[in-house]
Amino acid sequence: MELLLASGIGVLTAAGIYLVCRAQTFPVIIGLAFLTYAVNVFLFAMGRLAIDAPPIYDAAVKTYTDPLPQALVLTAIVISFGMTALIVVLALRGFLESGDDGVQANEGGESEGGRTS
Amino acid sequence: MSIALIVFLPLLGALLAPLAIRYGRNACAATAGAASLAAFALLMSHLPGVYAGEVVRQEAAWIPQLGLSFAFFVDGLGFFFATLILGIGLLIIVYARYYLARQDPMGRFYAYLLLFQSAMLGIALSDNALIFLVFWEMTSLSSFLLIGYWRHLPEGRQGARMALAVTGGGGLALIAGMLLLGEAAGTYAISEIIQRGEIIQASPLYVPALLLILVGAFTKSAQFPFHFWLPHAMAAPTPVSAYLHSATMVKAGVFLLARFWPALAGTDIWFLIVTPVGLVTMVIGAFIAIFKHDLKALLAYSTVSNLGMMTMLLGFGTPLGVVIAMFQVLNHATFKAALFMSAGIVDHEAGTRDIRKLGGLIRLMPIASVLALIAAASMAGLPLLNGFLSKEMMLEAAVHTEIAGIPYLVPTLATLGALFSVAYSLRLAWFGYLGPTRESYPHHPHDPPAGMWGPVALLVGLVVAIGLVPPIAGPVLARTSMAVLQTDTLPYYSLAIWHGVTPALFMSITAIVVGATMVALYRSLSTAHAALPHPEAKAMFDRTIAAIVALARGVTGRTQTGSLQLYAGIIVAAIVAVGLVAFLQGGHAPGAREMLPVNTPAIVAWAVLIAVSGVVVFAHVSRLITLVLTSVVGLIVSVAFLQFSAPDLALTQISVEVVTTILLLLALNLLPRRSEPERSAAARWGSGAIAVVAGLGVAYLAYAVMTRDVSSISEYHVALSKPGGGGTNIVNVILVDFRGFDTFGEIIVLGIAALAIFAMLDSALRGASARRLAEMLPSRRSGDAHPMPLVVATRVILPLAITVGVFIFLRGHNQPGGGFIAGLVVAIALIMQYIASGYDWAAARARYNPHAMIGAGVLIAGATGLGSFFFGAPFLTSSYDYFHIPLVGEVELATAIAFDLGVFLTVVGVVLLALFQISRVEHKADRTPVPAGPYEPPYDRQAAPRVVEPARDKEA
Incomplete structure (x- = not known):
């Protein structure tokens, strides 16, 4: 099972990185989503895998899976929604403003460096 | 904290003065004056103690682990400088009331001035090196604001920038030096540091600390080669020049040298740096001053020269040098502030400050002219005035100083400096105030109102009093010098007009005679001077800045290509490279932990x-x-x-x-709808290769970790979840209790993200993006915007979904669920209404405001945390108890549920705000009305509360 999960994380990471390196906004957003999955599952896996041992306290139960990574990942999932939403809106506004869906700065246009003068 | 109050009263005044301007200019000036006066009175309450030799120290710990505390102390030196700052400050406040023109924003002026005053008092009185640095930077900033006070003048703006660059840069060096000094001394308490001179000077950190601190002091006190900013700072209004750039701020560097004198001075390196720098500054400043035509420029270079003299005296490293330096601080503050104010009067009355266009003012404005002439005579070092006394003592000390084994070097150069001082002072007096009357004045000059010459008169009174009866300055000088030296015994010196026939007397006479001759021969000298090369400091400074900017732009242009693809590739490649290095070096074999069996669904x-x-x-x-x-x-x-x-x-x-x-x-x-296929195969294969390597690395890493055994800290959380947090869902208890502070931070981040989304799309309804939207949207309309089954289903589901949300929320503490999940569920239920029935329909019925929900959520969570303070517990400590509710039975309530409510509200608000904003941008295209069903009563749009949609909707 560990092997399946580890290879799954690897595939998600590879797909995520490949998509993040694309030249247009939407693949980059999807790539970030893939990376988010990979990172969250990876973090979660740091608590090791256990089946049928949810961290719900019960006097009769002796073993629980590690609750701490779960708590960290839970907020990470919600925060990454916030991040995705922000990036999506950034991409959307950029497209609406310039009519260009690429992630390059415009050639010959005003670059950040040139605007200070 | 009465000492801290001295520092913060002017700050209060800085806040009140701009408000008081509504009640007129007099009210504004009076407010500023009252703040200063109150601080002055408070300071004077320490006078008996200080002059009995006490050191009053007050401290409030802030971050004791870092040596940071709000510590202030008053000793002789601090008292002396604070008196100068507040005393002259009061005079300047009165003077400025009459100096500023009607169109000048007076409230802003006094606000800046008092901000500066507060910062300067902080320098004089703070007993913590770190707090000292904060005040030091504050003086640089307030000086910047004051120099640039007349924003419409380019010289003002340029001068302000230059002053900030030089003194701010020196301030950075000072920060580093101060940290090293504190490190060497083992404390950041200034009163302790100055008693640990031996430890400090034995430390290897001494030399770097000294060099950095000297850069700070020299830039602030305009010592060569950093002197050039001071003349350009003269673009400031004259009260500012009189206050900051002659009497107080530029003396902060001298104060720094004096304050840390016991810790730093007395070594060879101190002497060999500080003395020559001071000496060179004194001579060069005085020389340049002779040939300046602008009164204020002349006075500025004269100030540079005088600061050089003080620096040199402190550089001698002898107790006598310190005494004379402190005496010169006092004397210079009196005559130079008087002269600057006089220059302001001339400018005000004659409409020009150019010496070549002035003359005969003594007949036109006798009172102001006599006062200025006395001050100028003191500046020249003529007998019976205070400038004479300190100059004589300085020359006497110079005679006994030898540098680099050359016997006559210091006395000769000191005499030269004194001689030049005589020359520029006499030139100012003769060509400005005496001489033939000019007829070319733009308007007829006459004596200004008493509010303007009164402060000058007060200072000139001091000049004359000390000059005639030198011993009256004795106690001040003695107490101040003792505080600098940290001793109770002072070297022998006598405050007297006549010291007998000494070398200093001959040097003085030489200076006066040759100086006067130079003024008499001024015309030919001036021609000769014009033939000399004039290194223009401003041009050099501008070129340096331009070169730095060009360099930065070059580096940026080369590294910041604007290609996210490239950046992402480089970042990932770098991480992969680091990971590979670690992989090849360390042990990475998988562990022996037993793996779980694989099943078919998996x-x-x-x-x-x-x-x-x-x-x-x-x-x-x-x-x-x-x-x-x-x-x-x-x-x-x-x-x-x-x-x-x-x-x-x-x-x-x-x-x-x-x-x-x-x-x-x-x-x-x-x-x-589609991405353009990428043409560059290299980019695809390159990023593909990096991605594969990274994926393999991550997979292997995860595998290696998962197969090893672990000892987790979570046993603590498991054990304490029920007895400590009152819940059985350990994950939820961790979120709202054990690590509640994290969660609190996270909901704030979420809220900020939502607000950023709001801001980014709110403005998308205007300008270029609005036009593009308008072009684009009609083509994107779907055939059936609101399918009837969907509309019906979502409306039926809504109450159910909200019930489920509430249920998940309530049980979250004990069973899977909680604020985050409940928030998402409720948000989805609401969003479904928008999807099914359209934006208009749903927004018109929405009686909630996502902004308010986010705000309320964060506030509730924060208030829950703060609530634990009332029970003496740390932030976010949770508590719980059992209650009996009729019909429901025994119920357990934890305060954590209030915190979770905050989380819930924030999540709902964030999700709704983000999605609303996007759909709001789109909804213009989507105005197909919702099909009216049999259950749908006619809806009165006007009467409905429209919380979400402000009026902008109509304009869009």
Whole structure:
């Protein structure tokens, strides 16, 4: 099972990185989503895998899976929604403003460096 | 904290003065004056103590581990400088009331001036090196604001920038030096540091600390080669020049040298740096001053020269040098502030400050002229005035100083400096005030109101009094010098007009005679001077700045190509490289932990995940398919969470998945439907290779970790979850209790993200993007915007979904659920209404405001945390108890549920705000009315409360 999960994380990471390196906004957003999955599952896996041992306290139960990574990942999932939403809106506004869906700065246009003068 | 109050009263005045201007200029000046006067009175309450030799120290710990505390102390030196700052400050406040023109914003002026005053008092009185640095920077900033006070003048703006660059740069060096000094001394308390001179001077950090501190002092006190900013700072209004750039701020560097004199002075390196710098500054400043035509420029270079003299005296490293330096601080503050104010009067009355256009003012404005002439005579060092006394003592000390084995070097140069001082002072007096009367004045000069010459008269009174009866300055001088030297015994010196026939007397006579001759021969001298090269400091400074900017721009242009693809590639490649190095160096064998057995559903899920990821990578050009497949991945991830005993995560993941998919669908409605296929095969293969290596690395890492055994800190959380946090869902208890502070931070981040989204899209309804929207939207209308079954189903589901949300929220403390998940569920239920029935319909019925929800959520969570303070517990300590509620029975309530409510509200608000904003941008295209059903009463749009949609909706 560990092997399946580890290879799954690897595939998600590879797909995520490949998509993040694309030249247009939407693949980059999807790539970030893939990376988010990979990172969250990876973090979660740091608590090791256990089946049928949810961290719900019960006097009769002796073993629980590690609750701490779960708590960290839970907020990470919600925060990454916030991040995705922000990036999506950034991409959307950029497209609406310039009519260009690429992630390059415009050639010959005003670059950040040139605007200070 | 009465000492701290001295520092902060002017700060209060800085806040009040701009408000008081509504009641007129006099009220404004009076407010500023009252703040200064109150601080002055408070300072004087320490006079008996200080002059009895006490050192009053007050401290409030702030971060004791870092040696940072709000510590202030008053000793002789601090008292002396604070008196100068507040005394002259009061005179300047009166003077400025009459100096400023009607159109000058007076409130702003006094606010800046008092801000400066407060900062300067902080320098004089703080007993903590770190707090001292803060005040030091504050003086640089307030000086910047004051120099640039007349914003419309380019010289003002340039001078302000230059002063900030030089003194701010020196301030940075000073910060580093001060930290080293504190490190060497083992304390940041200034009163302690100055008693540990031997430890400090034995430390290897002494030399770097000294060099850095000297850079700070020299830049602030305009010592060569940093002197050039001071004349350009003269673009400031004259009261500012009189106050900051002659009497107080530029003396901060001298104060720094004096304050840390016992800790730093007395070594060879101190003497060999400080003395020559002071000496050279004194001579060069005085020389340049002779040939300046602008009164204020002349006075500025004269100030440079005088500061050089003080620096040199402190550089001698002898107690006598310190005494004379302090005497010169006092004398210079009196005559120079008087002269600056006089220059302001001339400018005000004659309309020019150019010496070549002045003359005969003594007949036109006798009172002001006599006062200025006395001050100028003191500046020249003529007998019976205070400038004479300190200059004589300085010359006497110079005679006994030898540098680099050359016997006559110091006395000769000191005499030269004194001689030049005589020359520029006499030139000012003769060509400015005496001499023939000019007829070319723009308007007829006459004596200004007493408010302007009164302060000058007061200072000139001091000049004359000390000059005639030198011993009256004795106690001040003695107490101040003792505080600098940290001793109770002073070297022998006598404050007297006549010291007998000494070398200093001859040097003085030489200076006066030759100086007077130079003025008599001024015309030919001036021609000769014009033939000399004039290194223009401003041009050099500008060139340096331009070169730095060009360099920075070059580096930026080369490294910041604007290609996110390249950046992302480099970042990932760098991480992969670091990981590879670590991989090749360290042990990375998998552990021996027993693996879980594989089951068929897991293999199926795994195979789907791999297949879907592959399709997404190769078919990402088609965006809608990509999106659908991505949500399949999300589903598999949540199933995996469920399988591996993480029900909370599974619930969260699946609800976030829904929200994210809706969000991306909304965005995709406006973005292009397809990605352009990339032409560059190199980019594809390159990033593909990096991605594969990174994926392999991460997979192996995860595998290696998962097969090793672990000892987790979570046993603590498991054990204490029920008895300590009052809940059985350990994950939820961790979120709202053990690590509640994290969660609090996270909901704030979420809220900020939502507000950023709001801001970014709110302005999208205007300008270029609004036009593009208008062009684009009609083509994107769907055939059936509001299918009837969907409309009906979502409306029926809404109450159910909200009930489920409430249920998940309430049980969250003990069973899977909680604020995050409940928030997502409720948000989804609400968003479904928008999807099914359209933006207009839903927004018109929305009686909630997502902004308010986010705010309320963060506030409730914060208030819950603060609530624990009332029980003497740390922030966010949770407590719980059992209550009996009729009909319901025994109920357990934890304060954590209030915190979770905050989380819930924030999450609902964030999700709604983000999605509303996107749909609001789109809704213009989508005005197809909702089909009216039999259950639909006619809806009065006007009467409905429209909380979400402000009036902007109509304009859009």
